[in-house]
Amino acid sequence: MAKVNYANYLRMEKMPLYWCPGCGDGIVLKAYIEAIDELGWDKNDCVMTSGIGCAARVTGYVDFHTLHTLHGRAIATAVGIKMCHPDKHVFVFGGDGDIAHIGGNHFLHAARRNIDITVVFIDNWNYGMTGGQHSCTTPLGVRESTAPRGSYEPPIDAASAAIGAGATFVARAFAGDELRLKRYIKEGLVHHGFSIIDVLCPCPVNFGRRNxxxxxxxxxxxxxxxxxxxxxxxxxxxxxxxxxYVTGILHVDDKKIELTDSYKNLVAKAQASDEYWARYATGRLKEEDKYPITREELKGLYPYDVETPLKKWKKL
Amino acid sequence: MGRIAFLDANAAVAEAAVIAGCGFYAGYPITPSSEVPETLAKIMPERGVPFIMMEDEIASINACIGASASGVKAMTCTSGPGLSLKQEALGEACIMEIPLVLVDVMRGGPSTGLPTRPSQADIMQARWGTHGDHPIIAISPCNAQEAIFETIRAFNLAEKFRQPVYILTDGLLSHLHAKVYLPDPEEVEIVERAAPTVPPEEYYPFDYNYEIPPLAPWWTKDGKSYRYHMSSLNHDKTGFPTVVPPFIQWQEKRLISKIMNHIDEIEKFEYYKMDDAETCVIAYGSVAEAARVAIDEARKAGIKVGMFRPITIWPFAEKQIRDLREKVKRIIVVEMNLGQYILEVQRAVAEKIPIYGVLQAAGIPIRPIQILEKIKNPEKSVEICMTEEELKKFGGGE
Incomplete structure (x- = not known):
């Protein structure tokens, strides 16, 4: 195995990592960088968004185009970026609270749309950053700061939810098994469609100490x-x-159309029409198609004594 | 050399957005704004730019933030309840200084309220909806043609000031069809985002050397790649979170001053028959057109009345309204809510001259006759103006 130059992919001036001793997030980040390195992707072509939380701090460390957005909204932001730049690689990092709880709706619908985004979902069973409150993945009976007698809420199985919603690559890994984790991330990155890698990750400080x-x-x-x-x-x-927790590559579907490909088909259909903007965008708009308005006509439509953005008649 | 069309203000805003170079739209259906995404769903694929209906209001504005941060002009559209949902992300756009156009077709009532009926009740939500100190620009056109011109201006202001900009229309304006002129993109002034003047390795997204730091596109047309971080937390020049008080104070103050130092470029207003006026009607949006009719009628009866119409609602036209104190004897503020813009007018006038309001939040437009009555007799309160027969058509109630 070739030696990976981690510094090439990290913002070294931001070191040391701010995660607690014993946290699994650093292992996931290492596996992720190794996967990118093996693929040989140019970091100029990589975009990462994240929400708020421990895992979401990854955007500060990786030397890509990064956006540290609102709590739960990383996937929605990533959808906007991917739609505008289908040729770039777009990733999301986030925890259970961020991706599956507050951002659950965006997660399900990105999976349904099958947009080519890779989500690394770090499941540590609690909201670590805010002090260990129970989340939607906390198993029944597990103690957290907001569940001192044990959580009474049944948890969600995010991987099954992703499969149900239509994700085309779903894997579950364990942060203690770095080699398999790297392989799943790599396959998820290569996969053309929505991919999620659900990583079971230890949080000794907030979850561990209470249990x-x-x-x-x-x-x-x-x-x-x-x-x-x-x-x-x-x-x-x-x-x-x-x-x-069943680990491995749980689901792969290569047949479902990817969202940006589907939109490209729609654009081709729309631009084949004879409508104004189709002709404009494809350079088929002729001078005689345009309506030469006179100053008097425009004054009839817009009689106000204020400036217009029209270059020719700025003030009528 | 554009096109003549017959459009409502919603469709007009949509067409104008594409003229202004809107490269991304994400939305969620909400009455009475539906014609905006309906029009864009047709024309944006023709133009070859992405259009997407997201899973909720929150997702739609966040997708726009992602698109705009990467270097694309973005717009979203909503109405009252949807705007409440978008407020958190609007604050994110303010602090990250991301250009964005947000169309709000105002409808009545708090909560679900009056989906199909007009109001102007989001004036204060537009100003103070999101938490924390922040600047805002809001524009309120009065008809479909102005909606076209003002949408183009909204995109220009957003790009120039790295700032989310509201277009506030209402349920009445947005469904009133009118003959309009749609200019070609070549005919209008379109402001593009300021390009960074430094190479990628020296670039900071919030550089201290600028009043408005240029927002670099992630990938420039000549093949350069600006890699940087932007955080929704308070940040320093690099875009990374900071808690150092001087940096935070500097950032918060600059967010406000980048708008207030350029207020003359942002403010836009119309004086109508104000030369010799003794009474000044202040109205904006669709209500201004009713006020115009009332003023014309009052002039026929020999009353010296005119109108000040702010087109830019926020930032507030402080100087112009202060000047009115010396020029006129009384002010009448007309708006389709129970008094929002009037609060700012009262503050600026500071009890120098009396201020009266025609304030109605009944889900129906304010009629010219109501404004005319107020002009004739300012002390008398104005009631809902409807005949028994008209009221019967609404059905329901008692």
Whole structure:
């Protein structure tokens, strides 16, 4: 394996990383940079957006075109960017609160649209940045700062939700298994369509300490014990899979049309018409198609004593 | 050498946006703004630029922010409740200084209110809707033709000042068809985003050396790539979050001063028959057209009355309205709400001359006769002007 020059992809002046000791976010970032490096993508062609949260701080560290946007709105922002620049690579980094909870609607609809964005979804079971409140992925009975007696809300399975919504690449990885994580991220990046990599990630400080798992190694081993590879899970009963996290590439669909491709088809259809803007955009608009308005006519339409943006008759 | 068309103000705004070079639209359906996305859904693919209907109001403005940050002119459109949802992202556009045009077709009532009926009740929401100190530009055209000219101006102001700009129309104006002239892009003045003057390695998105730092496109036409970070947190010149008080104060003050130092370029207004006026009617948007009729009638009866019509609602026309104190004996503010713009007028006039209001929030337009009555007798309050027969047509109620 060739040595990766991590500094090439990072804003080194922003180091050290601000994450807590034992956090898994740094492992995910490392795997992600290795995946980009293996693909050999030019960082000038890469865009990353993120919302608010621990994982969302990744945009500050990677040396791409980066936007650190509102809480939950990273995917919506990324959709706007990708629609305008279909030839660029657009990524989203975010946590469970950011992507699946407050931004859940954008997540489901980006999956449905199958827009070519890669989402790295870091699931650490809580809102780490604000002090460990329970989120939509916190398992039942797990203690958090807003669930001192254990969470009473059933959690969401984000990977299944993505499959249900129509995502065309869904993988689940574990932050303690960096090699597989890198492979899934790489395949997700290459995939032409909406891809999500759901990463189970340890948060020893906010989640761990409240659940007698404050030791990072102990927490890592605990999370590892919950992971079941897809191949093994196929032979297990639903009762045995209760509370487990099936890892691996869970779903791939290469047939569904990607959104920007679909829009290109629409543009081709629209520009084949004889409408004004179609002719304008394709250079088929002739001088005689235009209506030569006189000053008097325009004054009849717009009699006000204020300036217009018309170069010829700025003030009528 | 453009085209003559018969359009309502919604379609006019949409056509004008494309003339102004709008390269991205994201929206969500809401009455009474629907003709804007309906028109754009047809013409934007013809022009070869992206149009998308997002999953909600919040997503639509955020998609516009993404598009605009990357270097594309973007617009979104909504009405009252949708505008409330967009406010957080509007603040993001203010702090990141991202050019954006936000069309708000004002409708009645708080909450779901009166979806199909006009109002001008978002004046203060446009000014103070999002949290924190922030600047804002809001424009209110009075008819479809002006909506075309003002939409083009809104894009120009947004690009020039790195600032989200509102276009405030209302449910009446937006559905009133009129004969309009649609200019060609070559015929109008179109302001493009200031290009960065430094190479990518020396570029800062919030450079201290500028009053309005140029916003570099991520990919320039000549193949350069400006890579930088922008954060929705308070940031320093590099775009990274900071909590250093002098940097924050500098940023917050500059956000306001970049608008207030150029107020003469932004302010736009019309004086109508004001030369010898003793009474001044202040009206904006579609209501101004009713006021114009009332003023013409009052002039026939020998009353010296004129109109001051602010086209730029925000920033407030402070100087012009202060000047009115010396010129006229009384002011009548006419607006389709229970008193929003009048508050600013009262502040500027500071009780030097009496101010009266024709304020109506009944979901119906203000009629010229109501304004005429107020001009004739300012002390008398103006009631809803409808015959029994007209009221019956509404049905329901008691």
């Amino acid at each position: 007698k798992l404050g030791d990072p190694v102990k927490l890592m081993n605990y999370l590892k014990s919950l992971c079941v590879p897809k191949e093994k899970a196929e032979k297990m009963s639903p009762e045995e899979l209760e509370g487990k």
